[in-house]
Amino acid sequence: MSTSKYIPSEKYRQMxxxxxxxxxxxWHNRFLDYQRAYLEDLNKRRLK
Numbered sequence: 001m002s003t004s005k006y007i008p009s010e011k012y013r014q015m016x017x018x019x020x021x022x023x024x025x026x027w028h029n030r031f032l033d034y035q036r037a038y039l040e041d042l043n044k045r046r047l048k
Contacts, residue, residue, distance in 0.1 A: 007015075
């Protein structure tokens with residue numbers, strides 16, 4: 001397939017950066033949910 005168009009390197013870099021940002025956001029949101037649940041559990045145990 002010699003007819004395929006190449007992506008300019010700057011555009012490719014921007015795509016990678018956006019994908020990395022999206023993956024980080026997904027991970028960070030899961031982490032914050034986990035952290036919040038952990039701290040709530042910790043507080044419940046302390047109050048007993």
